[in-house]
Structure formats: structure tokens, C-alpha cells
Amino acid sequence: MDRILVLVRHGQSEWNLKNLFTGWKDPGLTEKGIAEAKAAGERLKRKGLKFDIAYTSVLTRAQHTLDLMLAELGQTGLKTVKDQALNERDYGDLTGLNKDDARKKWGEEQVLVWRRSYDVPPPGGESLKDTLARALPYYMTHIQPDVLSGKSVLVAAHGNSLRSLIMAIEGLTPAEILKRELETGVPVFYRLKADSRPEKIEILNG
Numbered sequence: 001m002d003r004i005l006v007l008v009r010h011g012q013s014e015w016n017l018k019n020l021f022t023g024w025k026d027p028g029l030t031e032k033g034i035a036e037a038k039a040a041g042e043r044l045k046r047k048g049l050k051f052d053i054a055y056t057s058v059l060t061r062a063q064h065t066l067d068l069m070l071a072e073l074g075q076t077g078l079k080t081v082k083d084q085a086l087n088e089r090d091y092g093d094l095t096g097l098n099k100d101d102a103r104k105k106w107g108e109e110q111v112l113v114w115r116r117s118y119d120v121p122p123p124g125g126e127s128l129k130d131t132l133a134r135a136l137p138y139y140m141t142h143i144q145p146d147v148l149s150g151k152s153v154l155v156a157a158h159g160n161s162l163r164s165l166i167m168a169i170e171g172l173t174p175a176e177i178l179k180r181e182l183e184t185g186v187p188v189f190y191r192l193k194a195d196s197r198p199e200k201i202e203i204l205n206g
């Protein structure tokens with residue numbers, strides 16, 4: 001039985017382009033982001049994948065990325081479940097600030113701690129641990145059961161909501177997940193074993 005799970009971070013958004021902390025804000029994709037999402041769909045198609053269900057967040061950039069991938073796959077209209085649990089981490093008071101300006105104001109190190117530490121939240125926002133605390137229960141009760149029942153599942157979401165899931169799926173430590181970056185529009189392919197651990201991991205970046 002095939003147990004296929006593909007995670008895709010949305011294509012470049014208007015706020016990624018402007019280098020702004022985005023979190024729960026809802027900017028659309030740029031032209032580049034649209035092209036990245038289409039390219040992601042083409043890679044999935046080239047791999048011969050067909051999906052049984054898709055999951056995404058309630059944010060436009062992830063939903064649009066999913067729609068563009070499904071169009072490339074010839075799977076427009078696939079059953080899609082949208083849930084806030086898959087949203088980007090809430091960047092709190094940093095939302096809307098320029099990342100370089102924030103480094104000038106608070107220092108390189110502090111901003112890195114807010115962006116990449118495991119359990120230090122940005123002021124008024126969510127740490128990766130907080131993000132995991134709402135994304136993982138959703139994964140365990142909705143997405144994982146679908147995959148383990150033999151469905152092929154496509155998830156379009158966000159840098160940090162997906163990093164938190166990757167940490168759990170791959171059994172990474174907080175130190176290991178800090179170094180793991182997710183590029184926009186690059187699918188992460190998993191084949192899971194019956195015990196839910198990955199037997200194959202592939203980054204589809206070419």
C-alpha cells in the first residue's frame with residue numbers, strides 16, 4: 001500500500017518579496033510565486049503523482065498555490081480541506097515590519113532567535129513550539145489517518161507550520177529543525193511506513 005504525503009510551502013508572496021514579517025496576514029502571490037506554484041505542480045506530475053485529498057490553510061497564498069498545483073496535475077476540484085491549524089505561525093507584533101529594519105532595531109541575534117529558535121515566541125506571537133502545538137494535533141487527527149489508510153495527500157501551507165510538522169514526521173530535535181529551511185514552492189515528498197515514520201524523503205527541487 002502506498003502512503004504518500006507531499007508538503008509544499010506556498011510560492012513567493014507579495015510580503016516575501018517586500019521582506020516583511022507576514023504570519024497571519026493575507027497577501028497574495030507574486031508573479032514569481034505563481035510560477036513557482038505551477039512548477040511545483042509540474043514536478044508532482046512528472047513524478048506520476050495523483051492525489052486523493054488536499055489540505056491547506058485559510059490563507060490565500062497557500063490556497064492559490066494549491067489551486068495552481070492541482071491545475072497542473074489535472075486535478076482541479078479535488079476534495080480540499082481548509083483549516084486555520086495549518087496557518088503560518090502568528091508573528092505577533094513583528095507582523096508587517098521589514099525583517100532588515102527589525103535586525104537594525106533589535107540586533108541580528110535577537111531576530112534570529114524569534115525566527116528560528118524552537119520555544120522563544122516573537123512578542124505577542126507564536127514560537128515554533130506554539131505552532132506545533134496547534135498544527136500537530138490537526139495532522140494527527142486528520143492528515144496522518146488519511147495517509148495511513150493509503151490515500152495520497154497533498155498539503156499546501158507555510159514555512160513554519162510545515163517546519164513544525166516536518167519536525168514531528170522526521171523525528172527531528174529542536175536543534176535539527178532550526179537548520180531546516182523550506183523554499184517556496186519546493187515539494188517535500190514522503191512515503192510513510194505503516195508505523196507513520198518516513199521510509200522515503202525526497203525534496204523535489206528540480
Ligand SMILES: O=C(O)[C@H](O)COP(=O)(O)O
Nearest residue numbers: 020021022023088115159
Ligand atoms: O511569515 C513570514 O514572514 C514568512 O512566511 C516566514 O518567515 P520566516 O522566514 O521568518 O520564518
